[in-house]
Amino acid sequence: MSMARIARLLGAGVAVVALSLIAGGAANAFPKFAAKEKVSCIYCHATPGGPRNFRGLYYKAHQNSFADFDETREAKAAGVEPKSMGPDAMAVTAGYDGSYTAPAGGGASTGVLSYTVKDIHGKDVKLSKYRGMVILIVNVASKCGNTPQYASLEKLYAKYKLKGFTILGFPANDFGKQEPGTNQEIEVFCKSTYNVDFPMFSKIVVKGDGQAPLYKFLTDKTTDPKFGGDIDWNFAKFLVNRKGEVVARYKASADPLKSAEIVAAIEKELAAPNPTKTAE
Numbered sequence: 017m018s019m020a021r022i023a024r025l026l027g028a029g030v031a032v033v034a035l036s037l038i039a040g041g042a043a044n045a046f047p048k049f050a051a052k053e054k055v056s057c058i059y060c061h062a063t064p065g066g067p068r069n070f071r072g073l074y075y076k077a078h079q080n081s082f083a084d085f086d087e088t089r090e091a092k093a094a095g096v097e098p099k100s101m102g103p104d105a106m107a108v109t110a111g112y113d114g115s116y117t118a119p120a121g122g123g124a125s126t127g128v129l130s131y132t133v134k135d136i137h138g139k140d141v142k143l144s145k146y147r148g149m150v151i152l153i154v155n156v157a158s159k160c161g162n163t164p165q166y167a168s169l170e171k172l173y174a175k176y177k178l179k180g181f182t183i184l185g186f187p188a189n190d191f192g193k194q195e196p197g198t199n200q201e202i203e204v205f206c207k208s209t210y211n212v213d214f215p216m217f218s219k220i221v222v223k224g225d226g227q228a229p230l231y232k233f234l235t236d237k238t239t240d241p242k243f244g245g246d247i248d249w250n251f252a253k254f255l256v257n258r259k260g261e262v263v264a265r266y267k268a269s270a271d272p273l274k275s276a277e278i279v280a281a282i283e284k285e286l287a288a289p290n291p292t293k294t295a296e
Contacts, residue, residue, distance in 0.1 A: 059101055062102055129260035136203045148258050150180060151255070158197060162268055170213060181282060185216045187216070252267065258291055
């Protein structure tokens with residue numbers, strides 16, 4: 017795009033933003049985010065307040081963050097030129113929504129590890145911090161017939177955590193309304209009832225409208241062709257290897273400590289080379 021065209025768009029943008037403020041604000045206009053990232057509105061939108069281009073889709077999918085943004089890789093995934101802006105940066109790849117970062121070489125965070133989520137206290141956590149670890153991702157609930165699995169999960173975590181294993185618990189109220197509490201109530205319940213010490217995260221949606229980007233990645237057949245598909249119930253489990261790749265999925269009813277299959281799979285992945293060490 018020529019500089020003259022960019023200038024015209026920027027000029028138009030000022031007028032659009034001004035009009036949107038008078039009219040109560042355009043639905044997609046967030047000048048404060050542009051200010052935060054020190055960019056113009058057409059960096060993320062076709063026009064200020066207009067449809068999101070590939071950067072805007074990524075920004076929204078990753079909870080208003082460019083922390084792990086890879087311009088070249090995302091542009092390729094979206095089917096556009098890396099330095100394009102405004103309407104020239106509108107994604108042309110069917111289904112591109114910015115929620116998935118395609119695998120790349122080197123130490124870049126990909127797949128599961130490319131997401132940022134909120135912990136049980138509402139603070140952002142980059143899942144890239146778990147690179148090199150074996151991860152069991154579980155959607156949990158406090159008032160379910162499967163809730164006693166917390167005890168098995170905690171024992172499993174205690175047994176293998178020093179070998180590089182962790183469990184990530186994501187409370188969800190999507191099945192039978194069996195997780196009605198607040199994050200604080202959930203944390204108190206987990207600590208007092210099951211002495212949970214593995215990482216717990218803020219309540220999210222794992223199925224249907226408002227589905228969290230991480231679970232969209234895990235369940236979408238496009239991004240997870242082998243293990244994709246709707247979550248069946250509370251305590252469904254995804255096993256992730258040291259590279260951040262999903263390598264197995266287990267039904268909600270499967271007790272993780274009593275299942276020889278799950279334990280064997282975890283031990284197999286823990287025996288694999290740690291990429292964070294072999295790369296040093």
